[in-house]
Amino acid sequence: MTDDPLAEAGYLDVPSEQGGTASRGWWDANADEYLDEHGTFLGPADFCWCPEGLREQDAHLLGDLTGARVLEVGAGAAQCSRWLVGEGVDVVATDVSGGMLAAADRYDAQVGRTTPLVQADARALPFAGGAFDVAFTAFGALPFVPDAERVHAEVARVLRPGGRWVFSVTHPIRWAFPDDPGVAGLTATRSYFDRTPYAEVGESGAVLYAEYHRTLGDHVGELAAAGFVLDRLVEPEWPAGHDRTWGGWGPVRGARLPGTAIFVTHLARPPA
Template identity: 35%
Template sequence: MKLSKDAATNRKFWDNFAEEYQDRHGAQLNRKDFVWGVWSLPESEINALGGVRGKQVLELGCGAAQLSIAIVEMGGHPTGLDNSEKQLEYAATLMEEGGYDFPLVHASADKTPFKKRQFDMVFCDHGAMTYARTAETLAEVYRVLKKGGRFVFNIQSPLHEVCYDSKAGKVRNKLCKSYFELDRFVEDDLVYYQYSYGQWVRFFREAGFHIMDLIELKPPKNAESSFEFAPQDWAQNFPCENIWVLQKSK
């Protein structure tokens, strides 16, 4: 499938960055329980997915497919999709080492090869909902979900983005950009997307989704992370990540 310009840019970035990413974060990510976000908060406590046993589950932006492996352990039937071939090579290695067997698909989340109404659930932890075109990806998720299917994704919060100092490469205790100008960003040969809460809601409504929940993540005080995403004290006072839980009603 032909890639959009943004998807091609991000594919090149992630193919080049995959080895460094897995070297830096693999020790935190390589586990068999399902955890969310940069602080590895357990799904068993958050319950955003609502149960996956026996369900056909698509992971967007699966990387090395650690969370898809966790879906297998929870009794689900995953398919992992990623825009980066190099990331999928890491996924194939982990699956072989662990004796797992499920489909891996090399494609951008905004244009997938799947049939209509193929999946009971779609989820994403950062990944595709950060780096794939938003409206197009939501339309694609809606297309491949069955009626009543759930789309659950974790993403950087808008508050984190407006407090992120791109020049210094860190989040600050002050606003660094206008909340009303959140949209498409280009940084270090990488394209990503972030919006105001109102714009997110409009995207969901236009795609046809019903909003079931918005879960703002707060790490425990002893949480550690290999991601230099936000200082502990910042994340204790402000949500740096949030999980949207959406449902296809028709």
């Protein structure tokens, strides 16, 4: 946990630079706690797209990966990439958090696999242009930076023409509702169009955590600007018998509101 006690939390205007760099420190400090809470559901080597439990082995959103070189952005403890390694895929996992990558090393030892890991900000990927055929992230990077367009531009740069970019995020409609998995989370209390980030600020005034909202139109516009074409928008339904609660996700809200949006895209043209 941080040495800077929490002083304020809510929808706050924060300096973009602070908001964009806060996630590294937050995930470093909270990696173990997060994995203690969610590690069983995620598994050490399983590719889960979202709290609804949609898995790549069933959805095949990345397509045929035979002979492909794959990049995971915002990999956390690299559970998805580790699963791909087990499937014989050539994959590299990146994350900004050293704490999460240390957990990834422990998971590698646990399952007996070696997952290529690189510490990197998703807005400045340390790879040559056109180095990958497919890139993806499951709730990584994009929600935690004020300038997601830079992430899309970097992914476009490192993908080959026609390359696939697939990412899951909290469904934008959720931003209008309280982050509550019960009935209190079914009444809209904010404007869907209010893009003020959720932030946590320490007593020092430093931004400890920041998460950013984008409308569906924002996501599509940023993708188009980077040269991507949207092939599919997947909104996983809450499956029958899935009783797990994860933050604001749970069966009560899941029966009525989408919780996750997964954008399946391809690079139509090289970045400008």
